[in-house]
Amino acid sequence: MKNCNKDPVKLKLSLLNIVEHYKNNHEHCNELSKCKNDSNYEPTKYLIKDPKAEMLLGRALTNTQVYKSPTDYVYCMDSYYMESFNNAILQYHDKRINFSKEVYILRTSLAVLDWNEHVNRQTTSLKTVQDAKNPRRQIQVKILKRKSYNMWSEIWDQLVQIYLDL
Ligand SMILES: [Zn+2]
Structure with missing residues (x-):
């Protein structure tokens, strides 16, 4: 949320990018992310390889309140x-x-x-x-x-x- 620059579309895209990140595709990850900056980056979680798991994670993300009402969250800050x-x-x-x-x-x-x-x-x-x-x-x-x-x-x-x- 803190990296969306108050742009609800960017916030939604960054949520959807979580699936790609866990598929080890970091093309659209934030420039400040460790996966973009650390040449020795290795995922700490299991990579998603099963299309059904990918679909379930995508569905879970699109069902979040943040995804459904991104304008309510664009001003959120780090706690x-x-x-x-x-x-x-x-x-x-x-x-x-x-x-x-x-x-x-x-x-x-x-x-x-x-x-x-x-x-x-x-x-x-x-x-x-x-x-x-x-x-x-x-x-x-x-x-x-x-x-x-x-x-x-x-x-x-x-x-x-x-x-x-x-
Ligand atoms: Zn990434």
Whole structure:
């Protein structure tokens, strides 16, 4: 959806192309796809060779709500930032503690400040670690630049200014 450029026709064609992708035909796959960019690309799923399976997958795709009403989905975006924020807010919201409304709002505000200041932090290096799901596999994780917390001095300055203005 994020690669359709808000074009419902392109969205429908990209859905139909899923069948071709799984037949190992990548002619119309997105230019950013791994199958187009990685010269060592190997499919991770079974390739479709049975015409009946091809027909069933095509039918399943054309029966999706996204295919039937593509204009409703052309503005869809990646949920990465939402998931990232939901993860970051847990540093301020312990789900086992029932905070008062004021404290809840304060903690939410702090989480927003923290997330806004540190979202899209630069990567300093990559670290190779063992994949928890597949111990024989090594994966690379990003080591992010240390958090700056410049917001604290800005908050402090504003608080001092409020007291000075009293
Ligand atoms: Zn492909």
